[in-house]
Amino acid sequence: MAAKTKKSKWPIVLSVLIPLLAVLTVVILFIGPLFGLHVGDQVREVFQTERTEDGSSYQQQFTEMEQEVVELQALLQEATNELVVREAEMNELQAQLDDATNSETNEEVLTQGTVQEMATGLEAVLKTYEEMSPKRAAALIDEMNEEEAYIHISSMKEQLRGSVIARLPAEKGATFLERLAQEGR
Incomplete structure (x- = not known):
């Protein structure tokens, strides 16, 4: 008879244990967040993959966006390099312009001096013509x-x-x- 009692205890234990586990799961998932337990969100993330309107997963979209960011960073680097080259060219042209301006200013000063000398010389020549x-x-x-x-x-x-x-x-x-x-x- 002892063997028969052991067999009868298992169905009773299982019939109590399974509902108890179900109630405990419901409490953790639905009532737990009220007390700061967010186990349900973590479980949902593990077992559920969300889909976008076009049917692709968010993970796939995230990967595509990461690739686009890498491509944009490469374009930005190219543009930055091009800007550096253009700035160097601009500085070189500015230096040439400054040199040319200084050269023209020097020529103007020399020309003004030469004009004054020529005017003085011309006055002397004109006096000679009069004589x-x-x-x-x-x-x-x-x-x-x-x-x-x-x-x-x-x-x-x-x-x-x-x-x-x-x-x-x-x-x-x-x-x-x-x-x-x-x-x-």
Whole structure:
């Protein structure tokens, strides 16, 4: 009879233990969060894979986004490198521009000095023309290049200018008179 009692205890134990485990599981999953136990969320994450509208898993989307971030970082690095190269080119061009500007400024200073020297020299030459005969002055001017000769003629006093132009070859004299008229001298 003792053997029969042992057999009868197992169904009773199982019939009490299984409902007790079920009640305990329900309490942990549904009432546990009220007391700070979030076991249900962790269990759901393990057993459930959420799907997006297109049917792919969030993990797959996350992986794709990570790949896109890596590609964007590579593009950003390329753009940064290109920017560095462009900045170097810009600095080089700026240096060349500064050199050219300094060079032009130096040339202007030299040119201004040269103009002043030429003006002083021209005044001396004009005094020399006044002291020589118009025929001799015309002969000297006829030997100069046209631009330099014009500068000398245009700088002379009107009376001397007329005498010198009258003694120049006709074509050259006409050219000088035409330019003087255009400039209003």
